[in-house]
Amino acid sequence: MSLVGSLEDLGLGEILQIISLSRKSGTLRLRSGEGEGHIVFRDGEIRRAALKGEPTDLAELLTRKQVLPSEEVDRLLAHARSEAEPFEDLLLRHGVVSVERLDGLRLEHVEGAVLRMFRWITGDFSFEVHAGPGPEPHPGGLTLSGGLNPQFLALEGTRLQDEAGRVDAEEGLELPFHEPELEAERRQEPARWLPRPPTAIVIEPDLECLETAKSLLSERFLRVHAFQRPDLGIERIRQYLGRGSVPLVLLSDRTPADSLTGARDWRQILGRLKALAPQMPVLLMAEGGARPRLDPALDGVVQRPDAKNPRGLLASLDELLEPPESTGSKGV
Secondary structure, three states, rough: OOHHHEEEOOOOOHHHHHHHHOOOEEEEEEOOOOOEEEEEEEEEEEEEEEEEOOOOOOHHHHHHOOOOOHHHHHHHHHHHHOOOOOOHHHHHHOOOOHHHHHHHHHHHHHHHHHHHOOOOOOEEEEEEEEEOOOOOOOOOOOOOOOOOOHHHHHHHHHHHHHHHHHHHHHHHOOOOOHHHHHHHHHHHOOOOOOOOOOOOEEEEOOOHHHHHHHHOOOOOOEEEEEEEOHHHHHHHHHHHHHOOOOOOOEEEEEOOOOOOOOOOOHHHHHHHHHHHHHOOOOOEEEEEOOOOOOOOOOOOEEEEEEOOOOOOOHHHHHHHHHHHOOOOOOOO
């Protein structure tokens, strides 16, 4: 399979679809007046991607993302070399960074690189097929442990390409102010059931409330993941989306500003989530199920569990979601 040409004739979205459907292993190289980059595939799935001038190894990525100070990274690198131990193994052995955190950083790095390449309207591309089972893991530690679905990124990249003036997904999105009339129109829309996926992800800063919500939601969903920090929740969401699975997200109205995602409050987290997957249902957890200045991008509001009525969360949730018996999800 030989694939060489111009981005004016064949866009990146179409190229990703071709490689995905053919299940080829190889390296796609793109060159534009705006930069250079490459995407590595194995059996049609994305395993690695990078732009020229971006981090080339895990140590540089940790520094660039401000996960660790550069001085600490240098110290750990020197220690890994002295022990003849891979840098990532040393990080995990000493508990410096979790496996989930590293996987999330790699996934964000790869997705961000590919989505930025969608901005390149002109330029050249070439796809070099790898002989054998596919590319070996990159020694720099930026290869994904699992493959990323190129068709998901093709849809997301095309959507972002069509939305002029919006901020790139990896840096968060600013939501416009919505007039009350728009909120009224949304409330007048016919009621409809939201899908009840097998997975729910909760983002809530209060630990007691978070644990209560996770316990309750376990009665309704096969898998429930709970996070106090928005960035960790978004990492897990990205992992599911990368596998082609769309979870339900419950976002607390008390979600604080988050420096890693660049979001100031729950509204900007909502924008980030909808940028990742517009079809993903996102519900706001609010005190007593209140509806404070709702954004039309929200799919609904549920009651934040409290001491007086903890199960109010499930009652308000069941009013929005498909009945459990129609989807095979866990019920009461």
